[in-house]
Amino acid sequence: MANPETLRILCPNLTCRKILAVPVSARGKTVRCKGCQTNIRIPEGKPEADPAAKGKSEAA
Numbered sequence: 001m002a003n004p005e006t007l008r009i010l011c012p013n014l015t016c017r018k019i020l021a022v023p024v025s026a027r028g029k030t031v032r033c034k035g036c037q038t039n040i041r042i043p044e045g046k047p048e049a050d051p052a053a054k055g056k057s058e059a060a
Contacts, residue, residue, distance in 0.1 A: 013038040 007026070011018045016036035028044045 007042065009040060009042065011035065011038060012040060
């Protein structure tokens, strides 16, 4: 079972493709893959969880 305090991210490097477990606190930051040294930007979060974005879509 996955730890709720970690995110699982797939390395975007096509020759690596390792699955990285990064802490939730890394959201919005850049981490480095330990396998291939590629820098990976961790997404901020899910867009549907942002109340400001939800209000803008309803107003449009």
